[in-house]
Structure formats: structure tokens, C-alpha cells
Amino acid sequence: xxxxxxxxxxxxxxxxxxxxxxxxxxxxxxxxxxxxxxxxxxxxxxxxxxxxxxxxxxxxxxxxxxxxxxxxxxxxxxxxxxxxxxxxxxxxxxxxxxxxxxxxxxxxxxxxxxxxxxxxxxxxxxxxxxxxxxxxxxxxxxxxxxxxxxxxxxxxxxxxxxxxxxxxxxxxxxxxxxxxxxxxxxxxxxxxxxxxxxxxxxxxxxxxxxxxxxxxxxxxxxxxxxxxxxxxxxxxxxxxxxxxxxxxxxxxxxxxxxxxxxxxxxxxxxxxxxxxxxxxxxxxxxxxxxxxxxxxxxxxxxxxxxxxxxxxxxxxxxxxxxxxxxxxxxxxxxxxxx
Amino acid sequence: xxxxxxxxxxxxxxxxxxxxxxxxxxxxxxxxxxxxxxxxxxxxxxxxxxxxxxxxxxxxxxxxxxxxxxxxxxxxxxxxxxxxxxxxxxxxxxxxxxxxxxxxxxxxxxxxxxxxxxxxxxxxxxxxxxxxxxxxxxxxxxxxxxxxxxxxxxxxxxxxxxxxxxxxxxxxxxxxxxxxxxxxxxxxxxxxxxxxxxxxxxxxxxxxxxxxxxxxxxxxxxxxxxxxxxxxxxxxxxxxxxxxxxxxxxxxxxxxxxxxxxxxxxxxxxxxxxxxxxxxxxxxxxxxxxxxxxxxxxxxxxxxxxxxxxxxxxxxxxxxxxxxxxxxxxxxxxxxxxxxxxxxxxxxxxxxxxxxxxxxxxxxxxxxxxxxxxxxxxxxxxxxxxxxxxxxxxxxxxxxxxx
Numbered sequence: 001x002x003x004x005x006x007x008x009x010x011x012x013x014x015x016x017x018x019x020x021x022x023x024x025x026x027x028x029x030x031x032x033x034x035x036x037x038x039x040x041x042x043x044x045x046x047x048x049x050x051x052x053x054x055x056x057x058x059x060x061x062x063x064x065x066x067x068x069x070x071x072x073x074x075x076x077x078x079x080x081x082x083x084x085x086x087x088x089x090x091x092x093x094x095x096x097x098x099x100x101x102x103x104x105x106x107x108x109x110x111x112x113x114x115x116x117x118x119x120x121x122x123x124x125x126x127x128x129x130x131x132x133x134x135x136x137x138x139x140x141x142x143x144x145x146x147x148x149x150x151x152x153x154x155x156x157x158x159x160x161x162x163x164x165x166x167x168x169x170x171x172x173x174x175x176x177x178x179x180x181x182x183x184x185x186x187x188x189x190x191x192x193x194x195x196x197x198x199x200x201x202x203x204x205x206x207x208x209x210x211x212x213x214x215x216x217x218x219x220x221x222x223x224x225x226x227x228x229x230x231x232x233x234x235x236x237x238x239x240x241x242x243x244x245x246x247x248x249x250x251x252x253x254x255x256x257x258x259x260x261x262x263x264x265x266x267x268x269x270x271x272x273x274x275x276x277x278x279x280x281x282x283x284x285x286x287x288x289x290x291x292x293x294x295x296x297x298x299x300x301x302x303x304x305x306x307x308x309x310x311x312x313x314x315x316x317x318x319x320x321x322x323x324x325x326x327x328x329x330x331x332x333x334x335x336x337x338x
Numbered sequence: 339x340x341x342x343x344x345x346x347x348x349x350x351x352x353x354x355x356x357x358x359x360x361x362x363x364x365x366x367x368x369x370x371x372x373x374x375x376x377x378x379x380x381x382x383x384x385x386x387x388x389x390x391x392x393x394x395x396x397x398x399x400x401x402x403x404x405x406x407x408x409x410x411x412x413x414x415x416x417x418x419x420x421x422x423x424x425x426x427x428x429x430x431x432x433x434x435x436x437x438x439x440x441x442x443x444x445x446x447x448x449x450x451x452x453x454x455x456x457x458x459x460x461x462x463x464x465x466x467x468x469x470x471x472x473x474x475x476x477x478x479x480x481x482x483x484x485x486x487x488x489x490x491x492x493x494x495x496x497x498x499x500x501x502x503x504x505x506x507x508x509x510x511x512x513x514x515x516x517x518x519x520x521x522x523x524x525x526x527x528x529x530x531x532x533x534x535x536x537x538x539x540x541x542x543x544x545x546x547x548x549x550x551x552x553x554x555x556x557x558x559x560x561x562x563x564x565x566x567x568x569x570x571x572x573x574x575x576x577x578x579x580x581x582x583x584x585x586x587x588x589x590x591x592x593x594x595x596x597x598x599x600x601x602x603x604x605x606x607x608x609x610x611x612x613x614x615x616x617x618x619x620x621x622x623x624x625x626x627x628x629x630x631x632x633x634x635x636x637x638x639x640x641x642x643x644x645x646x647x648x649x650x651x652x653x654x655x656x657x658x659x660x661x662x663x664x665x666x667x668x669x670x671x672x673x674x675x676x677x678x679x680x681x682x683x684x685x686x687x688x689x690x691x692x693x694x695x696x697x698x699x700x701x702x703x704x705x706x707x708x709x710x711x712x713x714x715x716x717x718x719x720x721x722x723x724x725x726x727x728x729x730x731x732x733x734x735x736x737x738x739x740x741x
Contacts, residue, residue, distance in 0.1 A: 061483045112684055119691035122420070125486075126634045129627065130683035137676030145673065264494065271487045312495035319476070322488055326479045 032177035033293050039182035041289020042189035043248045045282035047259075047266035048273065049192070050241030052281040055270070056213045057233035058113060060124040064131035066263030068108075068238055069245030070256075071135045072101045074143045076246055077152060077254060085153040097246060098239050105238025106231045113234070114227075136256070144256055152249035154181040155188075160250045185247045192243060193282055196236075200278075209233060213276075265292070268318050274331020283329065291317060345393045352381030361702055382547065386540040394539050395612060396652055401546035402608040404648025407632050408557045408641060409600020414630070415639035416561055417593035418573030419477065423489030424601045425626025426496045430469050431462035431602025432609040432616045436513040437506055438462075455519040455610050459549070462606035463599045470598020474591040493626040497618035512617025519545065519610055542611035549607045550648075553600060557641050560596065569593050570639075625651075635686055637693025646694045658682055 047065060054062045079093045108131065116123045154160035158180025165176035200206035211219040212229040220226045244266075245259060252258050269288045273280025292314050327333055359365065360374035386394040410424050438458040453461070473492065480488055500507045507513070521541040529536040560566050568589045571579040580586050609616055632651045637643025658679035663671030665678070690697040712719075 055483070061486065112688070115688045116691070119687075120638070122414075122634050122638065123687045123691055126631055126687045127684050129631055130680040130687070132680070133676045133683070134680035137674060137678075137680065141670070141673045141677065264490075267487050268491065271484055275483055311498050315491040315495045318491060319488060322484060323476055323479055326481070326484060328484070 035178045037290035037293030041286035044265045045285025046244035048269035048281035050237040051270040053237035063128045066259035067135035069241040070259040072242040073245040101238045101242035102235040105234040109234035154250040158184040274328025277330035280330030398546045400652040401550040403651045405604035407644040407647040409597040411644040413597035417569040420486040421489040423492035425621040426493040427466040427598040427601035428605035431466040431605030434465040435462040435606035459606035463603035466602020467599035470595045474594025500618040514615045546611040637695025640695040643695030
């Protein structure tokens with residue numbers, strides 16, 4: 001009778017139970033959580049953006065996105081140890097890492113993605129799963145044998161410890177309680193979005209890349225070097241993902257599971273926003289980050305829906321939204337050809 | 339490169355013998371397939387008496403994962419729906435079986451006695467099938483990568499749910515010490531009549547083998563039945579299937595349910611013959627994704643491929659470790675095996691786009707004349723292939739042969 005008794009005991013508890021004070025009693029907590037969710041969500045969004053860029057151009061779901069970013073971030077850590085991370089050095093390292101990430105993405109596309117391009121669709125998934133294992137193994141082999149880094153430097157723009165309110169001396173409703181680094185993350189994500197927008201809609205290269213994603217055959221007939229565009233797409237996506245890795249490392253501290261935590265939510269974000277929509281990736285990331293942050297502090301409803309269930313709850317929300325919009329919020333409906 | 343031990347020798351012998359029976363003109367045409375299956379089974383039944391306890395238990399695990407792979411292949415290979423979350427159904431089947439046979443009487447309100455293991459196994463499959471039905475209906479709205487990620491969410495979410503409702507499930511620790519089925523008396527008598535005795539591990543192996551063979555036979559029946567043809571028709575074109583009056587939605591949900599049933603049975607078999615305990619972490623996201631990898635490597639849309647896939651799940655990591663240690667030395671090989679594993683995965687899928695089963699199928703269709711032709715053309719083909727590869731690897735070179 002033990003099992004049955006437990007269930008009925010759970011049901012008979014009071015219907016609402018909040019772990020933290022509700023938002024209307026403590027708006028400052030609510031808004032600071034909201035901002036922190038925005039920062040986390042931006043990182044999910046950046047990694048999701050990489051996934052979306054690759055899916056759009058090559059129809060491949062890149063499971064290795066997070067591990068490639070992790071590899072680049074670990075290279076960054078080695079560079080930080082060698083060069084130091086003060087001021088200009090940080091941006092030098094940042095630049096080196098971007099170049100490295102781009103080269104890695106292009107190399108991967110050329111060597112292992114292209115051979116499976118004409119094979120059955122699921123083969124490419126296996127290749128990215130293989131890449132996942134390879135990069136993970138390499139990272140563990142090169143860096144995780146000795147002592148793992150305790151911390152990864154934040155950008156020189158803002159400290160990782162001090163809150164934003166240290167800049168303004170004013171904390172409007174708790175908005176400014178997040179750390180400066182989290183604020184910088186939001187700004188950099190916005191900057192990346194603007195840069196990509198300019199690239200895709202105001203340059204010839206971006207036009208060619210969009211054309212390739214939409215219709216490779218026609219683009220080819222128009223004289224676009226399709227292969228190079230796909231390679232560039234992978235390079236760009238890996239760079240965006242690497243930015244996500246570099247920005248998340250100061251928050252989550254760099255170790256082998258850092259990106260595992262991020263990549264799952266990034267996939268959820270990409271799917272939520274629509275796998276072929278770059279703005280959708282960021283929006284999806286922000287939604288997931290905010291919901292996750294709020295759900296881990298506030299627990300709604302009866303006890304059996306408590307904070308331990310914040311992950312299933314977030315996934316349930318994702319599932320329900322997918323049922324309403326099966327191709328994500330901004331995703332194009334698949335056209336069925338008869 | 340690899341030291342081939344006795345285990346692999348026996349496997350190779352089995353494959354060679356059954357292949358010979360199947361393809362060499364020894365027997366009349368209609369006897370070849372059943373005879374080769376019989377030869378293979380005979381070798382497999384002999385294996386636990388010669389390869390040692392550890393390898394036997396690995397084979398037991400492989401038999402359980404073969405069942406999952408067959409079910410998943412019915413869903414993905416035959417029906418075209420991707421699931422990365424079949425680990426969730428395996429977990430559900432295993433938990434159901436564990437709860438039903440638990441000595442601590444978690445479910446004593448159903449009746450006062452623990453269920454026999456075979457009934458618990460079937461019940462595990464049925465409960466998993468019910469879960470598959472519940473997931474399959476909403477899954478109708480999703481397709482391709484969206485479905486893949488959504489099912490991934492399933493296997494992520496289930497452990498925290500199981501931990502939370504610990505009244506039934508024992509929470510984080512799970513259910514320990516599930517009573518493993520005892521060796522039945524008549525088998526012991528048989529073994530003694532042949533002058534040996536049957537250890538527990540051998541009995542577990544035969545139990546798992548029996549389940550795997552039965553489920554394989556069922557799968558062969560399903561894919562050749564009306565249902566199986568419906569699955570393939572819906573996979574190839576939903577519009578065409580609907581146009582000839584098939585109920586697409588019902589077909590897809592049926593495939594999902596059957597596939598979850600297989601996963602549930604496999605979970606219970608895994609519990610009873612290998613693991614002996616179950617906790618939310620027993621079957622994680624990695625294993626769940628590995629099931630999917632296994633069927634693609636084995637060969638989609640082929641029962642044989644799924645069987646190969648079940649072996650791949652269990653033995654490829656070990657083989658990769660062996661290869662890594664023999665290439666990079668003991669210390670570094672242990673660290674580098676995931677990398678070798680990944681390289682093997684990518685290599686296999688590039689060289690065999692239709693999986694190992696597809697590759698073998700083509701190999702078996704080769705005629706001596708074709709081989710001779712290919713051998714004659716080989717130098718030229720290699721040269722042009724090398725040229726293509728160089729061109730492909732040359733950065734920003736001329737764009738070749740893309741759509």
C-alpha cells in the first residue's frame with residue numbers, strides 16, 4: 001500500500017506552493033531573474049544560431065556544434081595561459097579563436113560532410129555524431145588529463161563578478177543586478193545578430209549564401225560557387241558557436257560537460273525558433289533561457305511539479321509549442337511536393 | 339593490428355560458415371537460407387560454452403540491444419520517423435518489469451505476489467507500447483529533425499520524472515536487487531544429461547537469445563505483412579499512401595507503438611539477464627543516441643542491419659579501445675578511444691552509405707565477372723578517384739559535380 005499512499009498524500013497537499021516570493025511581492029528578484037535568463041538565453045541562442053546556419057545551408061543537424069565550440073574555447077584557455085588575458089590580449093585571442101573556428105568549420109565541411117551529401121539524409125547525422133565523439137575525445141585527451149581550469153576570463157568590457165549596478169549606481173527594479181559579463185553577453189549577441197543581418201541582406205556574398213541555401217541548382221546556374229558557399233556557411237556557423245562557447249565559459253566554468261548543458265538547450269532553442277530561421281534561433285534561445293531561469297526559482301502548481309521537474313517542465317513547454325507550430329515559431333512550413 | 343582473440347575467431351567462423359552455406363552452391367536453393375540461419379544459431383548456442391563468462395554477458399547485452407535496434411529500425415528504417423529517444427521506452431519497460439517482480443512489493447495492491455519474470459517482461463513491453471502510443475500521436479505533427487529533437491527531450495525528461503515520483507520507482511537509487519530468473523530445472527537436467535552444467539550466465543544468455551530470436555522472427559513477420567508494407571508506403575510517400583486510401587496517421591502511430599513495444603521488451607530482458615537493477619541513470623542520453631547510430635551503421639530498413647547494429651552498440655567501443663591502445667599505446671589509447679570510435683563511425687558511413695547490411699547485400703550480389711571487370715579497371719578508377727579527392731581538398735578549387 002506504500003506506493004498508493006504516497007500518491008494520495010501528494011495530491012492532498014495545498015494546491016499552490018511557491019519556493020520563492022511571488023513576482024508581485026518581490027519584483028526585483030523577478031526582473032533580475034529575467035535579465036539573467038536573457039543572458040543565458042543569448043548564449044543558447046548563439047549556439048542555436050550556429051545549428052540553424054548549418055541546417056539552412058546543408059540540411060544537416062550538427063550535433064557536434066557544442067563540442068567544436070568547446071574545443072575552440074579550450075584552445076583559448078591555452079592561449080590565455082600563454083599570453084595572459086589583459087586588455088588588448090583578450091581581443092587578440094578572441095580574433096585568433098574566430099579564425100581557428102572558421103577554419104575548423106570549413107575543414108569539416110570539405111572533408112567529412114561533403115562525401116555524405118548525396119548519401120541518405122540520416123548519414124550526415126551519423127557523421128556529426130561521430131564528430132561529436134571525436135572532438136570530445138580530443139578535448140579530453142589534450143586538456144582534461146591534468147588540472148581543469150578553474151575559471152575562464154570574461155571580456156575586458158565587464159567584470160564577471162560585479163553587478164551592472166556598479167556602473168550606474170542605480171538598480172531599477174532589479175534589472176541591473178546581473179553581472180557585467182552577463183550584460184556584455186546580451187550586447188555581443190545583439191551585435192552578432194546585427195552583423196549577420198548586414199552580411200545576409202546587404203552584401204553580395206550574403207545574397208549568394210541565401211540563394212545557395214534556398215536553391216542550390218539554380219544558384220549554380222547563376223554562377224555561384226555553391227561548394228564554397230556551403231563551406232563558408234559551416235565556417236560562419238562554427239564561428240558563431242565558438243563565440244557562444246567563449247562567452248559561456250566564464251559563467252559555467254570550463255570543463256568537459258560545459259557545452260553538453262548548453263547544446264541540449266541550444267537544440268531546443270533552434271527547434272523552437274524554427275530550424276531555418278536565424279532570428280528564430282535567438283528568440284528561441286531567449287525564451288528557453290528565461291523560462292528555465294524562472295522555472296528553477298518559482299515552482300508553479302502542486303508539489304509534484306516542483307523545482308526538480310524544471311527540466312521536464314521546460315521540455316513539456318517546448319513540446320506543446322511544437323504541437324501548435326510543428327516547424328517552430330518562425331520556421332517555414334515544409335511544402336509537400338506530390 | 340588487432341590481436342584476434344578466441345571470441346572474435348568464433349564469430350568469424352560463424353559468419354564464414356553461415357555465409358558459405360548461404361552463397362556457395364552446396365545445398366539446393368530453397369534450403370540455403372534456413373540452413374545458414376541454423377548454422378549461425380548453432381554457433382551462437384555453442385559460444386557461451388567456449389568464450390568465458392565475461393564475453394557471454396556482453397553477448398547477452400548485445401542480444402537485448404538487438405531487440406531495441408530491431409524495433410527502432412521498424413520505426414526509422416521502415417516508417418521513416420526518427421527517434422533519438424528510444425532509451426526512454428527501454429527505461430519504461432525495465433522499470434515496469436522491475437516494479438512487478440520487486441521483492442519489496444512496491445505494487446502489492448495489484449496482488450500479493452510478485453509476477454513471474456516472463457509475465458513482467460511482456461507487461462514491460464505493453465506498458466512501453468502504451469507510452470509509445472501516447473508519444474506517437476503527438477509525433478504525427480512533427481517530422482524529420484523536429485521529431486528527432488522532440489524525442490531527445492523525452493529521454494532527457496524521464497530520469498527527473500522517475501526521480502521525483504519515488505513512491506513507485508525508488509527515486510534516484512532506483513530499484514536494486516531485482517530477482518533474476520532462476521535456472522529452470524528441466525534445462526539443468528538436460529545439461530547434466532549432456533554431461534555439463536548450465537551456469538547462471540549461460541542461462542541468462544540463452545534467455546536473452548530466445549527473446550532476441552523470437553522478436554526477430556516477429557519482426558520478419560511484421561515487415562512482410564500488410565502492416566510492414568504500409569509502413570514502407572507511408573515512408574516513401576505519405577501523399578501517395580493517402581491517395582490509395584491508406585490511413586497514414588494510424589500507420590505511423592502503429593509503427594511507433596510496435597517500436598516502443600520492442601524497446602520495452604528489450605528493457606525488461608536487459609534488466610533480468612544483465613543488469614539486475616535499474617535506476618534513472620542506467621539508460622542515458624548517450625546510449626539512447628547510440629541505438630540510433632547503431633541502426634544507421636547496421637543498415638536502415640533491414641532486420642539484418644538491426645541485428646548487426648545491436649552488436650555494434652556493445653562491441654564497437656571495445657574494439658575502438660583495442661585499436662586505440664594498439665596504435666597509441668596503453669596510456670594514451672585509453673584516452674583516445676572516443677576519437678578512434680568517431681573516426682570509425684564516420685569512415686563506415688562514408689564507405690558504406692547503406693550501412694553494413696547494405697554493403698554485405700551488395701557484396702553478395704557481386705558476380706565473378708564483375709569482380710574481374712572492377713579489378714581490371716581499378717588502377718584507372720583509383721587515379722580518377724585520387725584526382726577528384728585532390729580537387730575536392732584543394733581550397734577554392736573549381737566546383738565539382740554538385741547539384
